[in-house]
Amino acid sequence: MTITSAMPKAKERKKRTRTKRVSSLPAIKLSQLPPSHIDLRQPLKAVLVCEHCKTWCPITGMQGKVQKLVPHHTGKADVADAVRCRGSNRLVQFDMTIPQWRQALTDAVKGASSRQATAVLPKAFSPQTDRTLRARAERTLVGRVADWDAVLPRVADADKNRRAVPAGDAPTEGPAVPLTTLHPKRPER
Template sequence: MTITPAMPQAKKRPTRTRTKRVSSLPTIRLSQLPPSHIDLRSPLDAVLVCVDCGTWCPITGMMGRTQKIVPHHKGEAGTATPLRCRGSNRKVIFDITIVEWHQALVDAIAEASSRQATAVLPKPFSPQTDRILRARAERTLAGRLADWDAVLPGVAAADSNRRKMPAGDAPTEAPTVPLTTLHPAR
């Protein structure tokens, strides 16, 4: 289809949000957010992380009286049933300047970079533990088989002692075990 001068053309829409609705949730103060959740590098295109869903959302009305978060969906884009975030159209109060935000961001970066993991040093062994570990490392398969062969007679003797039945039908200091079934009289 070709475009002719008689065909209507769509005019450029304004970049502001057309709704005058404002969320009933409390306003967001930029001073209460972490500086890493705000982007004021270009003040007219300011962006922040939505407090409710955690997505980056632009702020509209920068030239107007009321600044608020752009209406947005939470979750994945393009899903079959998108859900509108409850933080949409929430008012934003600029109570910090760009210079204060930048300084807070620099301080936060410096603090985060100073939190580096320390090298974990292993606990030193005691001399006895060190000797045992060295002896284990020096043992060979033949040495372990010889040790097992030396232990086998003691194991066999312990097993045979376990299998023996005690002499007599009762312990020496206890009454004998009754052999007749007791039936109580009614």
Template sequence: MTITSAMPTAKERPRRTRTKRKPSNRPALKLSQLLPSHIDLREPLKAVLVCEDCKTWCPITGVQSKVQKLVPHHTGKAGVADAVHCRGSNRRVEFDMTIPEWRQALADAHKETSSRRPTAVLPKAFSRQTGQTLRARAERTPAGRVADWNAVLPRVADVDGDRSRMPAGDVPLDGPTVPLTTLRPERPPR
């Protein structure tokens, strides 16, 4: 089948977003004047930015057409009965920076904010004695701990012996006698 002049052909349609609302009469948003973190151009055909009025993320329509605008959106949450159009709806957007320039501005902003954040947790100040104790504890090995314990054992035995001896002098007349043997509860037979 051949194409003749009598056969209708489809016209190419304009690539623009048709909305009933005209663009806002407010001045256009310039991308260079917004914070780089409030713009998302990772997918250029699905570009979004933060509306200055209601602080919500809004898509940009007509990215491939002559006029780019913010999508008409509401100020309230979804499902609320009184839906009010945001003043930033249909506001024109000027792409006065390229995507590589935006990426560079975003990287610079990230470097600047990361330099303001502390990266190291600083320990609390402590006394000289505490510092010596912590250093000694860090330098000790398991064999050193056993040797230290063995060196302390004779003094511990002396203190235990002193505790078990009765003091010299008169025995109190009133009151119960002090038990000298350790009391251990008996377990019931199974």
């Protein structure tokens, strides 16, 4: 297709966002952010994580007097309606230098690497635990049945004492306490 003078031409867009608007929220201090949420490797293209929408946002005005986050939207592109993030145009206060940031970042990496999980080794058994486990493994079905048979008379005595009505006057108010277990039946459909 050939280009003629009658064809429309796209208007040139601004390279950078330039606005005098400033967010009413307090300025973001770099020293209060985790070093891993800041990227100052290329100082003229510095970026940081927005506190509100948790996305990486460039800082505009790096060569000017006022540094602030560029206006940005929450959510993913082409998924939902464009909603302006509350952190847009928020001032950024550089209260640390690039070497200080690099040092804080290396310290954070060292701290994170020391927290890495290690192989979990099984705990050694104490002699008492070892004896208990061996005795449990050596028990047979006949031995367990004999243990239950030895306990059954005491269980029956406890149940009989629980069912017994205490001596003395019956309560004056309220219905009598049922001594049998009630089993409600569901209505048929």
